[in-house]
Amino acid sequence: MSETSATELRGQGLVSEQLFEQLVRRIVREQATTTEWATRIVDQALAFLAACAVSTEPLSPSSTVDIGWHAFILYTKEYAAFCQRVAGHYLHHDPTPIGVTPNDLEPQENVDRSVRAIRDAGFAVDPELWDASAKCSQCKQGCTHSGGNTGCHHHPVRTDTVTA
DSSP states (O other): OOOOOTTOBOGGGGSOHHHHHHHHHHHHHHHTOOHHHHHHHHHHHHHHHHHHHHOSSOOOOOHHHHHHHHHHHTSHHHHHHHHHHHHSSOOOOEEOOTTOOGGGOOHHHHHHHHHHHHHHTTBOOOGGGGOTTOBOSSOSSOOBOGGGOSOOSSSOOOOOOEEO
């Protein structure tokens, strides 16, 4: 995980501690992962959503960060209130077809745009969660999610690209 400077914000600070922990527990249970990994996912998903709120360009999460968005959106009342508070409107989850990327950019280019937007919004970035071709975090088989569009056959995850 990247070191956070004193001036960088954490996504975790955007919601109550209780809600943050609920989201982490959900991801631990549904993804069969560690609390540490789920904490990082939720933190980055919240930072991503805050960046979506102020970005003038469409942004896409990595497939790993998208797990956090999916977990949060299930808490409809809390998610809607968060969107209103942070963005002034609901942040829709609009998946694009698998294999298609917004603005005809390569998957890593879309992810890089999101990372820049998160940094521009003042949030810390956890680089390991933002690689569009990252090693599977769920297993030790050396699986890859090439381009963010292929799931690990050991631990399938939702991998479609979405925009805010």
